[in-house]
Amino acid sequence: xxxGDSDRRVAVVTGAARGVGAAVARELSARGMRVxxxxxxxxxxxxxxxGLPEDPCCIEADVTDEAAMQGAAQxxxxxxxxxxxxxANAGIAQAxxxxxCDAAVWNRVIAVNLIGSAVTARVFxxxxxxxxxxxxxxxxxxxxxxxxMMSAYCASKAGVESFAQALRMEVAPEGVGVGxxxxxxxxxxxxxxxxxxxxxxxxxxxxxxxxxxxxxxARVATWLVHGIERRAPTVYAPPWLRVAQPLRPLFPYLVAxxxxxxxxxxxxxxxxxVSGVLGTGGRADWDAGGSAAPTGPTTPPQH
Numbered sequence: 001x002x003x004g005d006s007d008r009r010v011a012v013v014t015g016a017a018r019g020v021g022a023a024v025a026r027e028l029s030a031r032g033m034r035v036x037x038x039x040x041x042x043x044x045x046x047x048x049x050x051g052l053p054e055d056p057c058c059i060e061a062d063v064t065d066e067a068a069m070q071g072a073a074q075x076x077x078x079x080x081x082x083x084x085x086x087x088a089n090a091g092i093a094q095a096x097x098x099x100x101c102d103a104a105v106w107n108r109v110i111a112v113n114l115i116g117s118a119v120t121a122r123v124f125x126x127x128x129x130x131x132x133x134x135x136x137x138x139x140x141x142x143x144x145x146x147x148x149m150m151s152a153y154c155a156s157k158a159g160v161e162s163f164a165q166a167l168r169m170e171v172a173p174e175g176v177g178v179g180x181x182x183x184x185x186x187x188x189x190x191x192x193x194x195x196x197x198x199x200x201x202x203x204x205x206x207x208x209x210x211x212x213x214x215x216x217x218a219r220v221a222t223w224l225v226h227g228i229e230r231r232a233p234t235v236y237a238p239p240w241l242r243v244a245q246p247l248r249p250l251f252p253y254l255v256a257x258x259x260x261x262x263x264x265x266x267x268x269x270x271x272x273x274v275s276g277v278l279g280t281g282g283r284a285d286w287d288a289g290g291s292a293a294p295t296g297p298t299t300p301p302q303h
Contacts, residue, residue, distance in 0.1 A: 009131075010080045011228075012036040014063055014120055015090030017044035020138070020186060023221035024087055029054050031225065034080050038063075038072060039090065040288045062289075063090045063116030066123075073123040082127035085228055088117045088160075089138040092285050093153040106152045112285065113156030118163060125171065132175035134231050136224065137164035141184050141241065145251030168233065177231040181224050182241055185214045213238075 011028045015021035016037035029035045029052040036057045037045045045058040057079055061068040076083055091113045094105050117137055128135060143161045146154035161180055168178035220237045227235030236242045 009084040010034045010036065010076065010082065011085040011087065012038060012076060012083045012124060013087045013089060014038045014116070016048060017041040018048075020183065020217045020220055020224070021087070021089040022048045023217035024089065024224055025056070026052060026218075027221040027225040028085070028228070029056065033085070036076050036080070036083070040285050063120055064111045066119055069119050069123045073127065076124075077127060082130045082133075083124055084128070084131040084133040085136070086120065086124045086128060086133070087136045087138065087224070087228070088120045090116050090120070091138065091156075093150065095149055097149060098151045101152075108285070109152035110156050110159075113153070114159040114163070117160045121163075121167060125176070128176045129171070129174045134177040134179065134228060135164075135167075136179045136181055136228055136235065137161075138181045138183065138224075139164070141182055141244075143182070144244065144248050145254065177233070179227055179232050179235055181227065181235040181237060183220060183237050184241060186217060186220050186237070 011025075011033045013021050013025045013028070013035065016025045017039040021039070022037075025035045025037050025048060032054070034054055034056070035052060036059060037048055038059045038061055039045050040060065040062060042058060042060040045060065049056040049058050057076065059072045059075060061072045063069060073083075092109055094101065094109050098106070121135060121137075124135070127133070137160050139161045140153075140157040142150065142154045142157040146158070164178050164180045171178060215238060223237040223239060224235055234242070
């Protein structure tokens with residue numbers, strides 16, 4: 001993103017109403033890009049936009065709604081021109097045992113995190129092909145080793161990793177880059193609620209001291225934007241996670257060892273006490289109609 005090009009380049013960030021998405025939007029805008037903030041909470045998107053130096057565009061849309069997202073992509077192209085950068089960041093989480101989880105909630109996590117990422121890529125790929133642009137898929141270290149009581153979130157993050165890896169090979173001949181961002185403990189409202197989750201709290205406690213550190217969304221955003229600038233195939237937040245990649249075969253065993261001890265100390269009441277959608281953004285998605293949990297294209301545009 002050279003100074004000569006940045007004033008003509010357009011970046012779209014999904015899940016931009018708060019947390020990492022909002023921080024990435026701020027960082028990209030500060031570096032001169034025209035930023036489009038996309039999410040389910042128009043009021044929160046506008047609050048983020050008010051602090052940006054450039055004239056941003058706020059679009060209220062559900063990433064699982066194919067028709068709404070096609071409309072969003074058309075609006076971006078009409079107002080700013082084709083997107084050069086797309087950050088597929090929108091995501092929600094749910095905690096609790098799978099057997100006791102509301103099926104609609106579980107399905108909604110998969111729909112937003114995995115299907116929503118695919119829809120985002122699908123509607124913006126024609127623009128990225130025109131600009132020979134870059135798509136950054138936000139994943140998580142949840143893809144490294146699945147934690148109990150977070151089955152939908154972990155499955156969705158493993159899914160987006162595989163999706164992005166496959167997509168990368170498909171679009172490389174057209175000059176489009178695809179990166180995967182692996183986020184660890186990040187100080188969002190979702191993570192603050194996970195601290196009440198006994199199993200995850202124990203998993204974090206048994207990690208080495210550097211691995212237990214929680215990073216601010218602003219700090220994570222600087223790492224992600226640095227990766228965007230380099231069109232990196234992988235972005236690690238924090239960067240030391242890179243050395244953990246070769247150790248991934250060990251993680252499921254380590255997680256299982258700690259989790260078994262933690263689960264053995266939990267009563268049935270404890271298991272259900274930590275159940276439900278996590279974070280302000282997740283509850284806002286649910287309140288906005290997440291219970292519909294669309295499984296395919298829908299017609300009316302939402303948020």
